[in-house]
Amino acid sequence: MGGEKWITVASAVLLSACASTMVEQRYFKSYTVGQEVTAATGNAMLVDQNGHVTKQRVWVGILNSADGWKNTEQVSSDYYRKELIYSGISGSTVELNYREFRGGYAAQAFYQSVKYDLSQSNTVRFQNFTIAILSADNQQIRYKILKDY
Numbered sequence: 001m002g003g004e005k006w007i008t009v010a011s012a013v014l015l016s017a018c019a020s021t022m023v024e025q026r027y028f029k030s031y032t033v034g035q036e037v038t039a040a041t042g043n044a045m046l047v048d049q050n051g052h053v054t055k056q057r058v059w060v061g062i063l064n065s066a067d068g069w070k071n072t073e074q075v076s077s078d079y080y081r082k083e084l085i086y087s088g089i090s091g092s093t094v095e096l097n098y099r100e101f102r103g104g105y106a107a108q109a110f111y112q113s114v115k116y117d118l119s120q121s122n123t124v125r126f127q128n129f130t131i132a133i134l135s136a137d138n139q140q141i142r143y144k145i146l147k148d149y
Contacts, residue, residue: 031145036134038142044083045096045143046129051079077102084126086141092119094136096126 030047031037039045054074062068081101088095093115100110116124122133123146130147 031148033145033148036142036144038140039086040140041086041088041138043086045086045131045141046084046145047081049079049081049101052076053079084129086136087113088138089118089136089141093117094124094133094141098126 028047028049030044037045052075054076056072056074058070058072059068060070064070079102083099083101085097085099086094087097095113095115098110098112098114102110114126116133118133118136124131124133128147128149129145132144132146134142134144136142
């Protein structure tokens, strides 16, 4: 009961960090003109995107992330992404769906479904793309992009 002493030790670590920001121009095409490609039903036949993407690395603390940092990407208002998606075939008619994303979000006004009768021609044109459809069934489509833009 006599000479016991209790010592309370408190320590705090204050970490001050600066967030880093990087802006990059991002161009991407998922296709090569003249190359034969196969796409499964429901998957994109081609993707074309462009715009500015701001990448940020922000300190969020070690309780919120393994290394204490969080990486985020924010697309600019000029960012767009175009996709042409194979939806299947009925008889000799293939269905393709086109959609655009603006500023990172699907633009409802930029959705279009088109159908092509392959008994008339295996070469189809959509916007600036000329596409030779080599074969198609309800599982996949085999095609070659002959021309873009």
